[in-house]
Structure formats: C-alpha cells, structure tokens
Amino acid sequence: MTVVEHVDGIEEQLGVYGEQIRAALSDALPDGEPAAWLYDLAREYPARPAKFIRPALCLATAQAFGATGDEALGPAVAIELLHNAFLVHDDIADGSLLRRGHETLHVRHGVGLALNAGDALAVLAQRVLRRSLDRFGASLADRIASEFEIMMLRSLEGQATELGWRRDTVIVLTPEDYLDLILHKTCWYTTVHPLRVGALVGSGGRAEVSPMVRFGFYLGSAFQIRDDLLNLVGDEATYGKEILGDLHEGKRTLMLIHLLGAAEGADRAVLRDYLRVDRDGRSDELVAEVRSMMDRYGSIDFATDYATGIAGAALDAFESAFTGARRNDAYRFVQALVPYMLERES
Amino acid sequence: MTVVEHVDGIEEQLGVYGEQIRAALSDALPDGEPAAWLYDLAREYPARPAKFIRPALCLATAQAFGATGDEALGPAVAIELLHNAFLVHDDIADGSLLRRGHETLHVRHGVGLALNAGDALAVLAQRVLRRSLDRFGASLADRIASEFEIMMLRSLEGQATELGWRRDTVIVLTPEDYLDLILHKTCWYTTVHPLRVGALVGSGGRAEVSPMVRFGFYLGSAFQIRDDLLNLVGDEATYGKEILGDLHEGKRTLMLIHLLGAAEGADRAVLRDYLRVDRDGRSDELVAEVRSMMDRYGSIDFATDYATGIAGAALDAFESAFTGARRNDAYRFVQALVPYMLERES
Numbered sequence: 267m268t269v270v271e272h273v274d275g276i277e278e279q280l281g282v283y284g285e286q287i288r289a290a291l292s293d294a295l296p297d298g299e300p301a302a303w304l305y306d307l308a309r310e311y312p313a314r315p316a317k318f319i320r321p322a323l324c325l326a327t328a329q330a331f332g333a334t335g336d337e338a339l340g341p342a343v344a345i346e347l348l349h350n351a352f353l354v355h356d357d358i359a360d361g362s363l364l365r366r367g368h369e370t371l372h373v374r375h376g377v378g379l380a381l382n383a384g385d386a387l388a389v390l391a392q393r394v395l396r397r398s399l400d401r402f403g404a405s406l407a408d409r410i411a412s413e414f415e416i417m418m419l420r421s422l423e424g425q426a427t428e429l430g431w432r433r434d435t436v437i438v439l440t441p442e443d444y445l446d447l448i449l450h451k452t453c454w455y456t457t458v459h460p461l462r463v464g465a466l467v468g469s470g471g472r473a474e475v476s477p478m479v480r481f482g483f484y485l486g487s488a489f490q491i492r493d494d495l496l497n498l499v500g501d502e503a504t505y506g507k508e509i510l511g512d513l514h515e516g517k518r519t520l521m522l523i524h525l526l527g528a529a530e531g532a533d534r535a536v537l538r539d540y541l542r543v544d545r546d547g548r549s550d551e552l553v554a555e556v557r558s559m560m561d562r563y564g565s566i567d568f569a570t571d572y573a574t575g576i577a578g579a580a581l582d583a584f585e586s587a588f589t590g591a592r593r594n595d596a597y598r599f600v601q602a603l604v605p606y607m608l609e610r611e612s
Numbered sequence: 613m614t615v616v617e618h619v620d621g622i623e624e625q626l627g628v629y630g631e632q633i634r635a636a637l638s639d640a641l642p643d644g645e646p647a648a649w650l651y652d653l654a655r656e657y658p659a660r661p662a663k664f665i666r667p668a669l670c671l672a673t674a675q676a677f678g679a680t681g682d683e684a685l686g687p688a689v690a691i692e693l694l695h696n697a698f699l700v701h702d703d704i705a706d707g708s709l710l711r712r713g714h715e716t717l718h719v720r721h722g723v724g725l726a727l728n729a730g731d732a733l734a735v736l737a738q739r740v741l742r743r744s745l746d747r748f749g750a751s752l753a754d755r756i757a758s759e760f761e762i763m764m765l766r767s768l769e770g771q772a773t774e775l776g777w778r779r780d781t782v783i784v785l786t787p788e789d790y791l792d793l794i795l796h797k798t799c800w801y802t803t804v805h806p807l808r809v810g811a812l813v814g815s816g817g818r819a820e821v822s823p824m825v826r827f828g829f830y831l832g833s834a835f836q837i838r839d840d841l842l843n844l845v846g847d848e849a850t851y852g853k854e855i856l857g858d859l860h861e862g863k864r865t866l867m868l869i870h871l872l873g874a875a876e877g878a879d880r881a882v883l884r885d886y887l888r889v890d891r892d893g894r895s896d897e898l899v900a901e902v903r904s905m906m907d908r909y910g911s912i913d914f915a916t917d918y919a920t921g922i923a924g925a926a927l928d929a930f931e932s933a934f935t936g937a938r939r940n941d942a943y944r945f946v947q948a949l950v951p952y953m954l955e956r957e958s
Contacts, residue, residue: 303776304769355731359724378705378775381727382768385701388731389764392738396757404750411742418735422728423650429724430649 269609276606279599283322286336290343294394307375307383308390311350314366315506317612319489320460321346323603327464329596330588331473338467340398341410345460347391352421352455354384359429360515361545367506388418406471410463417459424451431518435541439523441572445487447518453486461587473590481587484580488607491573494519496612498557498566504612513553514545520572521565525556528563573608580604615955622952625945629668632682636689640740653721653729654736657696660712661852663958665835666806667692669949673810675942676934677819684813686744687756691806693737698767698801700730705775706861707891713852734764752817756809763805770797777864781887785869787918791833793864799832807933819936827933830926834953837919840865842958844903844912850958859899860891866918867911871902874909919954926950 291312298305321342328338356362357370358377364370372380395414399407427447431439461482465473497512498521512519529537540548540556560566581604591597637658644651667688674684702708703716704723710716718726741760745753773793777785807828811819843858844867858865875883886894886902906912927950937943 298765298769300769300773300776303779304772307772355727359727376775376779377723379772379779381701381705382771382775385731385734386765386768386772388734389761389768393761396761415735415739415742419644419732422732422735423644423646425728426650426653426725426732427646429722429728430646433649433722433725 272602272605273609273611276599276602277317279595280317280319280322283325284316284318286325286339287318287321287343287346290339291346294343294347294390296390303379304383304386307371307379308386310368310371310374310383311353311365312347312387314368316346316366318346319603320349320456323457323600324460324464326596326599327461327591328468330591330594330600331465331468332470332592333464333468337401338464340394341414341463341467342460344391344395344398344414345455345463347387347394348418348455351384351387351391352425354380354387356425358384359425360511360517362507362511362515364502364506364508364511367503402467403471406466409471410466413459413463413466417455420450420454424448424454427451428518432516436518437526437538437541439518439526441520441523444518444520444523445483448487448490449483452490453483456482456489457486458482465591469590477583477587481580481583484576484583485604485607488573488577488580488604491520491569491576492607492610494521495566495569495573496610498560500611506612510553510557513556514548516541516545516548520569521560522556524565524568525560525563528565529559533559533563577604577608580607618948618951619955619957622945622948623663625941626663626665626668629671630662630664632671632685633664633667633689633692636685637692640689640693640736642736649725650729650732653717653725654732656714656717656720656729657699657711658693658733660714662692662712664692665949666695666802669803669946670806670810672942672945673807673937674814676937676940676946677811677814678816678938679810679814683747684810686740687760687809687813688806690737690741690744690760691801691809693733693740694764694801697730697733697737698771700726700733702771704730705771706863708853708857708861710852710854710857713849748813749817752812755817756812759805759809759812763801766796766800770794770800773797774864778862782864783872783884783887785864785872787866787869790864790866790869791829794833794836795829798836799829802828802835803832804828811937815936823929823933827926827929830922830929831950831953834919834923834926834950837866837915837922838953838956840867841912841915841919842956844906846957852958856899856903859902860894862887862891862894866915867906868902870911870914871906871909874911875905879905879909923950923954926953 295309295312296305324342324345325336325338353365354371357365358372358381362370363373371383395411399410402410424447428451458479461478462475465475465478494512497507497509500509502509526537536555540552584601584604588597588600641655641658642651670688670691671682671684699711700717703711704718704727708716709719717729741757745756748756770793774797804825807824808821811821811824840858843853843855846855848855872883882901886898930947930950934943934946
C-alpha cells in the first residue's frame with residue numbers, strides 16, 4: 267500500500283467517525299441567549315473543518331476494547347469540546363491570526379468575548395461528560411471524571427511551561443525538555459486521555475490503562491512534531507494556520523531547540539536577538555533568516571528523523587498497550603494512525 | 613444598634629467563616645509544577661484579603677437548613693475558587709489594573725499566563741466540588757453538580773452580555789436591562805447558587821429551593837449596586853480597586869444607565885462620545901465630566917434609592933425563602949447580610 271492509499275484509507279475512516287462526532291458536537295452546543303455574544307461564538311471553531319482525531323481515537327479504542335457502538339461518544343465529544351476551548355485560549359495567548367482557515371475568534375470578536383466563549387466551551391465539555399456518565403456504574407463514572415480533571419490540569423501545566431519559556435526567554439533547552447513539554451501540553455489530552463478513557467469504557471473499567479501513557483506519549487509526540495513541521499513546510503490552504511506562525515511567535519519547537527544547540531558564531535547572536543524580542547519585533551526578514559538557518563543546520567531533518575524514530579517506538583508500545591484488545595477494524599484503525607501521524611498534510 | 617455596630621457584628625461573623633474557608637481554600641490549591649508559571653499564579657488572588665461573602669452565605673444557609681457543621685464546605689470553597697477564576701478573566705477582558713489592592717494578574721504576569729491560571733482555578737473549583745460530593749447520596753450529588761454547571765453558564769452569559777453592550781456601543785438600556793444583566797453575571801454565582809446549594813446540603817435535598825432565586829436576586833442586586841457605587845464614591849485603599857475604574861471601562865452601571873436616560877442637549881453628545889471610544893480614549897478629564905454629570909442629574913441618588921428599595925424587597929423574600937429554616941445564629945446572619953450589603957465600605 268502506498269503512502270497516499272494509506273492516508274486516503276485513514277481519512278475515510280476518520281470521516282465515518284467524524285460524521286457521528288459532528289452531530290453529537292452540535293447537539294452539545296445550546297441555542298441559548300445571548301447568541302450573538304456567546305453561543306454563536308462558541309459554535310465557530312467546532313463548525314470549522316476538522317479531522318476529529320482525538321474523539322475518533324477514543325471511540326475506536328473503546329470499540330477495540332469491547333464497546334459495540336457509541337458507548338464512548340459522550341467522553342469523546344467532551345474531549346473535542348475541550349480541545350476547542352483550548353484553541354480559543356491558546357490563540358489569544360499566542361496572538362494567532364488564523365485557525366482552521368479562518369480568522370481566530372479574538373481577531374473576529376475581541377479578546378473579552380473570545381476568552382469568555384472559550385470558558386463556555388470548557389463548561390459545555392464537562393456538561394457533556396457528566397451527562398454521559400449515567401450509563402456507567404458509579405465507580406467507572408467517578409474514574410472517568412477524575413481522568414478528565416487530571417487531563418485538564420496536565421494540559422494547563424504544559425501551556426504554562428510553554429508560555430513561561432517564551433516570557434522568560436528560556437534558551438537552554440534539550441529535546442527532552444521539549445518532549446516533557448508536549449507530554450503535558452499536547453499528548454495528555456490528544457492521545458493519552460482518549461486512549462485511557464476509551465479502554466476503560468470499552469472494557470467496563472477492567473482494562474489495564476497504564477501502558478496507554480507510553481503509547482499515547484509516542485503517538486502524540488509524532489503528531490505534534492509533524493504539526494510543528496507543517497507550520498514550516500506545509501501549504502497554508504491545506505494546513506489552515508499561518509505558515510511560519512510558530513516562528514513569529516517564538517514557539518519552542520524541536521527544530522528551534524535543535525538550532526539553539528547547533529548554531530554558532532554570528533548565527534547564535536541573531537537567534538538570541540530573535541528570542542529576546544516579542545512577536546511585533548520579529549520581522550518577516552528575521553523569521554526568514556531563522557527559517558533558512560534551520561535548513562543550513564539540518565534542524566528540519568533532525569526533527570523529521572526524530573518523529574520517525576518516535577513513530578517506531580509508538581508501534582511497539584501499541585502492541586503492549588493493546589494486548590488485551592480485539593483484533594477488529596477499530597484495532598487496525600488505531601494501529602494505522604501511527605504512520606498516518608507522519609504522513610498527514612494537514 | 614447603630615450602622616457601625618451592625619457592620620462590625622457582621623464582619624466579625626464573616627471573619628469566623630473566613631478562617632475556615634481560607635484554610636480549605638489553601639488545601640484545594642496544589643503545590644505542583646510549574647509553580648512559577650502556574651500554581652503560584654493561581655494562589656495570588658485567593659491569598660489576597662477577601663470577605664468570602666459567597667462561601668459564608670453557602671455555609672450559613674446550610675446551617676440554617678439543618679447542617680450541624682461544615683457539610684457545605686466543599687461546595688462553598690468551589691464557589692470561591694470559581695469566583696477567583698472569574699476575577700482573573702474579567703480583569704483581562706476589562707483591562708483592569710488593580711484587584712484587592714494589588715496589581716491584576718495579567719499586569720503582573722502577562723495575558724497568556726494569567727488566562728491560563730484562571731483556567732486552572734476553574735478546574736480546581738470543579739475538582740473540590742466533585743471530591744466533596746461523595747458524602748451526599750447519588751441523587752443529591754448529581755443535583756449539586758448540575759446546579760454548579762447552570763450557575764457557570766448563567767455567569768458566562770451575563771459576562772457576554774456586558775462585554776457585548778460595550779463592544780457594540782449599546783446605548784438604549786433601561787434599569788430592567790441592568791437588573792437582568794446582573795441576575796446572570798453577578799447574582800447567580802454570588803447569592804442564588806450559594807443559597808440554593810446551602811439549602812440543599814443542609815436539608816439533605818428536601819428544601820424547596822425555587823424561592824431562593826427571588827431572594828438571591830434582590831440580595832445580589834443590592835450587593836452589586838453598592839459595589840458599583842463604591843467604585844464612584846469609595847476609598848481606594850479600603851475598596852481595593854481603582855476608583856472610577858468602571859467609568860474608564862465604560863461599564864454599564866445603574867448610574868450610567870440612569871444618566872443615559874436623563875442627560876440632555878450637549879451633555880448627551882458628550883456621553884455618546886464617551887461611550888464610543890475605548891478605554892484609552894477616555895481621558896481623566898472626560899471621566900471626571902461624566903462623573904460630575906452623575907451628581908448633577910441625580911444618578912448617584914437614584915441608584916442609592918434603588919438599592920434601598922431592593923434591600924427592602926430582599927427582606928420580604930428572605931422570610932419566604934427561609935420559612936422552613938431553623939431560627940438559629942446562621943439564620944440571623946443571612947438576614948443581617950441584607951442591610952450589610954448597603955452599608956459595607958469595601
């Protein structure tokens with residue numbers, strides 16, 4: 267099977283899960299007042315094109331562990347709504363301009379209303395989750411609610427560290443620092459939590475979910491490194507965010523951390539200046555210079571190889587984490603997500 | 613009993629509840645990492661001087677309805693933590709400079725880290741609540757969790773309306789619009805929810821809580837109108853926020869709404885200009901002019917009389933809402949909060 271066929275196959279399956287998720291997502295968003303200042307805003311990001319990788323991973327994992335239908339739909343939709351809440355708040359914190367191919371919420375409506383709509387999305391995520399827990403026993407319900415809370419805190423801890431590195435111009439960073447960051451900021455809610463909750467729901471609470479941390483960490487890292495690479499080399503129309511936006515924001519990606527370790531002499535001085543100024547101080551010329559350094563010092567190749575290595579580790583970790591699962595279509599879908607993380611164009 | 617004695621008595625009782633609440637609040641805030649970028653920030657507002665009116669109202673109501681000790685402490689602390697989360701986000705939305713006598717969180721740490729710490733406070737509020745629900749039966753626990761969700765949404769709806777009025781320069785507003793706004797934005801989480809949950813906890817779910825909406829609405833309105841008046845006439849050191857800060861922000865208070873209806877001729881044109889510009893365009897001179905108009909047109913007196921009338925209605929509503937309660941110290945404390953709302957200086 268070629269890469270293109272593999273990507274097409276995965277995207278087709280994502281589409282099937284996606285239809286189910288989009289309908290449930292819409293049901294979870296109320297039609298209350300004030301529509302023009304709150305609930306219409308809350309609908310904007312969830313209505314934009316999205317792949318729904320997180321909720322699809324949760325649904326598929328549940329099915330691999332014994333769910334026969336949409337038992338995990340509530341927890342899955344809660345993850346997607348929370349993801350949208352994070353996007354709104356991250357876009358404010360980063361001063362981002364584009365999200366999923368359109369203006370960010372705060373650019374369109376101002377910081378105050380956008381911030382508030384993000385808060386509402388987080389509340390609605392937790393409402394969907396709570397309402398879905400009735401179908402589980404009290405012990406499993408409590409376990410899932412607690413997993414959701416831990417996941418929210420891990421994500422906020424990661425976001426704090428990333429913003430802290432930028433605010434305090436932290437320069438001495440290793441690839442391990444980066445991986446620890448994305449374990450918190452990205453992997454926990456993107457992969458670890460959907461996997462753990464999916465396995466718990468599918469197995470009625472009986473699955474051993476601790477191996478999901480390792481698998482989720484490798485899978486989510488491959489996802490995030492690819493995401494950061496697409497920000498440098500992707501096509502804006504497909505990718506939906508500003509190309510080079512991360513470089514304008516001074517985001518500590520694996521490529522930037524590699525470059526900080528590799529650059530010498532005058533290049534090193536340019537990098538220090540680049541990191542010290544804020545977004546407005548990072549001119550297109552300066553960003554282009556840092557971008558070209560990444561080619562010269564091999565930072566793009568380094569990150570690409572790193573992601574490939576991590577995807578290999580993810581395949582091994584998948585075998586252990588899914589030992590107790592059925593070998594059905596859902597199982598094969600989760601397995602195929604590993605190479606897909608490296609091949610996707612958006 | 614003189615006003616001063618009454619205020620002293622209430623503040624003494626608030627101090628007793630406050631000690632209990634401050635200890636539980638501190639326990640609810642974790643010592644995790646990253647401390648410097650997240651958990652230390654989350655502790656800042658809760659550690660500043662505060663009266664804890666909301667959680668004290670919840671504890672006292674529970675005791676009036678049959679609680680013998682701190683049964684309502686978890687829900688009460690959850691309310692206070694959520695209040696702190698709202699303060700952090702409101703300060704960002706309003707561009708406020710001072711909170712509880714010190715710099716606001718975003719002035720001190722930047723918008724991104726402050727926004728994120730506010731998110732963490734909201735998660736921690738819900739964690740405290742969830743952990744406290746074990747002691748209640750499943751049905752009461754579910755009821756309280758649902759009350760908390762509704763309260764969060766009402767508050768966010770109110771915040772959206774207030775920000776929307778300002779962003780869209782909404783000028784035609786009546787006192788009824790204002791009361792509907794503060795029912796959502798302030799009263800629900802400040803009074804209605806603490807009263808309802810207190811009564812539910814105290815009575816083991818048996819109390820009839822619908823009359824609490826009316827009492828809470830009158831009590832909370834008196835509180836909010838007094839708060840807005842203190843922003844115009846208070847002492848900054850006692851009050852802890854910037855005096856005239858609301859006027860700089862263009863906040864639609866009862867005084868401003870009265871003035872919009874009463875002002876004539878050239879004054880009306882000045883007001884329109886004042887509302888149309890943003891915070892930076894509202895010079896000290898312009899703010900002073902609007903402030904002096906409020907004296908000339910009797911807007912301060914209007915709002916003071918309005919608050920007095922509402923406090924009278926609150927005393928009647930208290931009688932109905934607390935019909936089933938015991939006549940103990942906690943009962944008398946809640947009753948005495950009504951005149952206190954009008955007399956407090958901070």
